[in-house]
Amino acid sequence: MPSTITVADYLFTRLRQLNVESVHGVPGDYNLSLLDYVEPNGLHWVGNANELNAAYASDGYARLKGLSALITTFGVGELSAINGIAGAYAELAPVVHIVGTPARKSQQERAKVHHTFADGDFQRFALMYRHITVAQAELSDPRTCAQLIDSTLQQCLIHSRPVYLALPADVVGIRIDATPLQTSIELPRSLPPSVDAExxxxxxxxxxxxxxxxxxxxxxxxxxxxxxxxxxxxxxITHWSTWTTIFGKSCIDESLPNFRGIWKGSAASQHDKDFVKGRDLILCFGPHFSNTNSYGYSSVPDAKISVHFMQTSVQVDGQTFRDLPAKQFLSALLAKLDPSKMTKSPEEVVLNGEKNGIPSPPGSAPLTQDHFYKFFDKYLRSGDVILAETGTAGHGCRDFKLPPHSLLLKPTTWLSIGYMLPATQGAGLAQRELHAAGRWSAAHQPRTVLLIGDGSFQMTVQELSTIIREKLNVLLVLINNDGYTIERCLHGWNQGYNDIARWKYLQAPAFFGANEGQGGEGGYRASTYRAETWDELEKVMAEEDGEEPKLKMVEVVMDREDAPITLKGLLQQQKDAAAVAQK
Amino acid sequence: MPSTITVADYLFTRLRQLNVESVHGVPGDYNLSLLDYVEPNGLHWVGNANELNAAYASDGYARLKGLSALITTFGVGELSAINGIAGAYAELAPVVHIVGTPARKSQQERAKVHHTFADGDFQRFALMYRHITVAQAELSDPRTCAQLIDSTLQQCLIHSRPVYLALPADVVGIRIDATPLQTSIELPRSLPPSVDAExxxxxxxxxxxxxxxxxxxxxxxxxxxxxxxxxxxxxxITHWSTWTTIFGKSCIDESLPNFRGIWKGSAASQHDKDFVKGRDLILCFGPHFSNTNSYGYSSVPDAKISVHFMQTSVQVDGQTFRDLPAKQFLSALLAKLDPSKMTKSPEEVVLNGEKNGIPSPPGSAPLTQDHFYKFFDKYLRSGDVILAETGTAGHGCRDFKLPPHSLLLKPTTWLSIGYMLPATQGAGLAQRELHAAGRWSAAHQPRTVLLIGDGSFQMTVQELSTIIREKLNVLLVLINNDGYTIERCLHGWNQGYNDIARWKYLQAPAFFGANEGQGGEGGYRASTYRAETWDELEKVMAEEDGEEPKLKMVEVVMDREDAPITLKGLLQQQKDAAAVAQK
Incomplete structure (x- = not known):
């Protein structure tokens, strides 16, 4: 390694060391010189169609690989991306957002340059980012760039939340000492034993x-x-009944015999309610009790019988023990745990059920939301990354019985519709990289499966173009139910504001430049299908995919007045209210 | 008028009083109850495909109508829109951004609801908006709602910049005193005469x-x-040579005999440079000297010979007179001005030139950037709203000789690519409303003309769907030059990061749901064309449009290494640099 290195090379070397292989973003004149260093550092540049999509894609990539990088330009670029970074903050995706800013001369002279308000203030956007990132640094002094980069990246890893790096255009190529690169960035060392920890x-x-x-x-x-x-x-080891929250789904192997599914609180079956009510201890890991992740708080375990394992603390019966990093504490617990001292409760025998299966309706019947997810379940396979967008898909996916080595991204707290399509691009790319590195287990060509409603699809549709350009292996299931059905269930059953424009959805791959057709030699292909009945859907899903990456897009038509069972109550309320209002 | 009124009705009545007829935005669960009040108040709801697009559209609408309204939901919605609002701030578009926020109960209990970071903090996003709006109000106390709404709207009008209203879901339907609605919201009264003003x-x-x-x-x-x-x-009155900046273009009737075009500073012809250098007085109105609006500051008039008329002050020879609202001061000036005391400079005879005309290249020659705008010029007509996106179009449009009663929106300072397509939707709708109200002069069906590059088009493409749904009369000229040519001119001539995916652009109208074809009875139609030569373009442009609103989309193919003349120098530098680097 040379003894000096440019700031840009330093930054990208660090990202490479941390297993980042692709960088998402959009070029803009304040970051162009920085972009010159991306590919020479062995990083793949993903030019996204816009910055919000790039941020969403970075979030998806980060959730698989544990770190991602996003590059935007100052002002216009970073503000377009800000909602995506806020989502990464809310749901703990570690994204390094690098903003190419105007040269220091412009900033110091308070020059009225474009992408500002022509008032000499260059700090507004960084101030906005302080609300949604766990660390920020402005790399304006070459003497401190290495240290600031290192500490900011470390904060990103520690908190698994986004950080913000502002890099003035004229600093990009300045040479600094390369020595720190010989020491890798790691999570802080374990804390020494303490009486409190004991x-x-x-x-x-x-x-x-x-x-x-x-x-x-x-x-x-x-x-x-x-x-x-x-x-x-x-x-x-314990064989204890193991449940997840919505957010926790796919954090544990669902084929474990003692796996029980999502604990749904007020929406659970009576059987499940009785079971949980009968507990005298709930070990709860990584609690994140937003209303949408806890069935309106109804699935939050009673503090009196719970142990909550948080990021650096443990709560037992309302008492908080601090400075106990989760991984260190849990490892210590496992090392000390003596299974012979534990009870074997009878409930543990309650079994992990069968995989969801064939739908009960006849094959020629129209598709319905509630059965759709049970039906679709059987087509999920080991190694899949599955993304289910906010809306009916985000509800329906909760009952999937996930195969081993699969990952499900689903709406939890931020719930920004439009997130999942770009996230599919980021996640699909990360999945491919992990597979190539032997770090992703999949019997077949790894596949990224997106389930998304028409309203959400419209938000960020252009990122399908990046999926195609990156030749990702994607199964895109578009649920066409003519508008924002999830919102109809919440409010405004018959209101025009829940309608959306009617697109010819299946024309999307061709419009965005994919080669169409089932066959053909080499190259990346897209194929499109439409299904209105169970028979039609079955035919599409049974089709042999082959081992080549491809885009398979299925438009699944469902009634606008239909929703998964968990939304049915809300749906009926709104329908009734609308009927009353019409009288 | 009833003596009491709901907060939502109050707000929408105010907007109607101020000539807002349409509201842009996207539904979300914290604003659904608010949306119930939109259409009953005689406001048209434009559901946009996403919030950033809705903000851009609101900006376009505001630039024509003097005020616009945008409704988004809390968190996800407002953050997606934030870059559009920042642009409205930078370039003085008066947008009222109304955010539907969680009910006061949730906020006061610091509930961990969705669209937050589940940490009980509900103020982050409002704090972010303080950086990019001139007034903000949280409508959480019904006693002050009317007053806060009124003063916030007034600030929007005074500064012609965005404001922010947060409206908790449970306040929407609360009844308040309606009396204030009988007094209209106006700009503050003129200041009384003062010695300073005299x-x-x-x-x-x-x-x-x-x-x-x-x-x-x-x-x-x-x-x-x-x-x-x-x-x-x-x-x-003065017959003085009258110039504009880029931002000022279309602020003055370009058919005036003493109209001279854009003063281009360092990029001006020698003739123009000599002319301006020879001035002993420059009356400069509404100065906005960002680098991109002043040819790198080179067109900023010398302070010694200038009078700058700002929003509420006048600068003469470096001295600032304050508290002189521009309209009041200019009216007083005009009232007092005695033309007989003014010189008649010989230069005033230098004439407004002919309209740009036919291109010199043969009809079968490929289209080139520099001639394109001269050629296209002759097809502009009275009453057109023309939008030229950042990039080559934003440069090329500077030489249009605009017909009377036309309006040109062009990149000035914020330069957020992707802005112009949604802005076309907003501006087109505003134009139609103004025309219907007899406030828009146009011989034909008023037309909105968008000139946009392929890279920008990809950013916000889905808003074409709203243009179609709203049945707007739009001529969309898509300049397909295979990537970010404007950026190639600035940096990275051969760099992959300036490439973009290759779409089948002309499939867009059909994909987004337009009926295609030239003929057909009634209904809204889209027609698409492709032109690579002057003959082909002429044929498309000469086609009779008829009086029905329609979408006419023309893909104009130009070389990726071509740019308008003002960019040619930069272009050659980058080309040379790339050639040197390759050696």
Whole structure:
């Protein structure tokens, strides 16, 4: 390694060291010189169609690979991306947002350059980003660039949330000392043993040994804490009934015999309600109790019988033990855990059910929301990344019985519709990179499956073009139910504002430049299908995909007045209200 | 009028009083109850495909009608829109951004609801908006809603810049006193006469009477000050050479005999440079000297010979007179101005040239950027609204000789690519409303003309669907030059990051649901064309449009290495640099 290196090379070397292989973003005149360094550093540049989409894609990529990088230009670019970064903050996706800013001369002279308000203020946008990132740095002094880059990236990894780096155009090519690159960026070392930690461990073990009717509840922040392997181990050792939240779904292998599905609180079956009500201990990992991740808070475990494992603390019976990083604490717990001291509750025998199966309606019947997800379930396969957009798909996907080594991205708290299509691009690319590196288990060509409603699809549709350009292996299921059905269920059953324009959805791949057709030699192909009945859908899904990456787009037509079972109550209320209003 | 009224009705009544007839936005669960009040108040709801597009569309609408309204939901919606609102701030478009926020109960309990970071903080997004709006109000106390709405709307009008209204879902339907609605919202009254104002007026008049070689320079903030009529009058009375900036283009009737075009500073012809250099007085209205509006500051008039008319102050020879609202001061000036005391400079005879004409290349030659705008010029007609997107179109449009009663929206300072397509939707709708109200002069069916490059088109393409749904009369000229040519001219001539995906652009209208074809009875139609040569383009443009609104989309193919003349120097530099790098 040379003894000096440019700031841009330093930054991109760090990203490479942290397994980032692709960079998302959009060029703009304040970042063009920075972009010159991307590909020479062995990074693949994904030029997205716009910055919000690029941010969403970076979020999807980060959720698979543990880190992603997004490059936008100052002002216009970073503000277009801001909602995507806010979503990454809300749901713990570690995105490094690098903003190419005007040269220091312009900033210091308060020049009235474009992409500003021509008032000499260059700090507004960075101030806005302070609300939605866990660390920010302006790389304006070459003496501190290396240190600021390193500490900012480390904060990104620690919190699994976005960070913000502002890089003035004239700093990009300045040479700095390369020595720090010889030491890799890592999470902070474990804390030394402490009396408090010992007390916490003893307290938790005591709860575990004394429990007669325990259960495990896995929530989605667990992924960000890096404890999925430990959780798998815990569930396997204890045989305890293991549930997830919505966010936690796919954080644990759903084929485990003691896996029970999503704990749905007020929306659960009576059987499940009785079961959970009967617990005397709930070990809850990575809690994230937004209303939409907890069935309106109804699935939040009773604090009195719970142990909550948070990012750096553990709560037992309302008492908080601090400075206990989740991974370190859980490892210590597993090391000390003596299974012979644990009860074996009878409930553990309650079995992981069969995979969802064939729909009951006849094959020629029209597709319905509720059965659709049960039907579709059987076509999911090991190694799939599945994305289900906010809306009916985000509800329906909760009952999938996921195959091993699959990953489900689903709406949790931020719920920004339009997120999932660009996220499919980012996740699909990350999946391909992981597979190429031998870090993704899949029997077949790894596949990215997107289930999305028509309203959401319209928001960010142009990113289908990037999926095509990147030749990703994607199954896109477009649920055409003529508008914002999820919103109709919430309010405004018959209101025009829940209508959307009627597109010819299946023309999308051709419009965005894909080669069409089933056959043909080499190259990337798109094929499109439409299904209104079970028979039609079955025919599409049964088709042999082959091993070549392709875009398979299926327009699934469903009634605008139909919704998954969990939304049916709301739907009926709105329908009734509309009927009353019309009288 | 009833004595009480709901908060939502109050707000929408105010907007109607201020000539807002359509509201842009996207539904979301925190604004659905608010949307119930839109159409009953006689407002047309435009459901956009996403929030950024809705913000851009609102900006376009506001630039024609003097006020617009945008409704988004909390968090996800408002953040998606934020770049559009920032652009409206930068370039003085008065947009009222209404955000439907969670009910006060949720906020006061710091509930972990969706579209937040599940941390009980509901103020982050409003804080972000403080950076890009001139007034903000949270309508959480019914006692102050009316007053806050009124003062916020007034600030929007005064500054011609965006404002922010947060309206909790549970406040929407609360009844408040309706009495204030009987008094309309107006700009503040004129200031009473003052010694300072008299001194300023005398000073300016003295400069005017003593000048031998004066000129008028109209910049774009003049539109926001509401002084276009006065400027037209001033130019007509004085016969002085009248120029504009880029932003100021179309603020003055270009058929005036003393109209001279854009003063291009360092990019001007030697003749123009000599002319401006020879001035002893420049009356400059609405100055907005960003680098991109002033040819890198080279067209900024010398302060020593200038009078700058700003929003509420006048600068003469470096001295600032304050508290002189532009319209009031200019009216007073016009009232007092005695033309007999003014010089008649010989230069005023230098004439407004002919309209640009036929291109010199043969009809079968390929289209070139530089000639394209001269050629296209002759097809512009009275009453057109023309939008030229950042990029080659934004440069090329500077040499249009605009017909009377036309309006040109062009890139000035914010330069967010992707803006112009949604802005076309907003502007086209505003144009139609103004025409219907007898406030838009046009011989034919008023037409909205968009000139846009392929890279920009991809950013916000889905808003073409709203143009179709709204049945707007649009001529869309898509300049297909295979990527970000404007950026190639700035940096990275051969770099892959300036490439974009190759779409089948002309499939867009059909994909987005338009009926195709030239003929057919009734209904809204789209027709598509492709032109690579002058003959082909002429044929398309010569076609009779008829009086029915329609979407006419022309894909104009130009070389990726071609640019308007003002960019040619930059282009050659980048080409040379790339050639050197390859050696």
């Amino acid at each position: 007390t916490a461990l003893a307290t938790v073990l005591d709860r575990i040994y004394s429990s007669q009717r325990p259960m495990i509840l896995v929530d989605g922040e667990s992924r960000a804490y890096g404890i999925l392997t430990e959780l798998q181990q815990l569930s396997t | 001194t300023a007026l005398a000073t300016v008049l003295d400069r005017i009477y003593s000048s031998q070689r004066p000129m008028i320079l109209v910049d774009g903030e003049s539109r926001a000050y509401g002084i276009l009529t006065e400027l037209q009058q001033l130019s007509t």
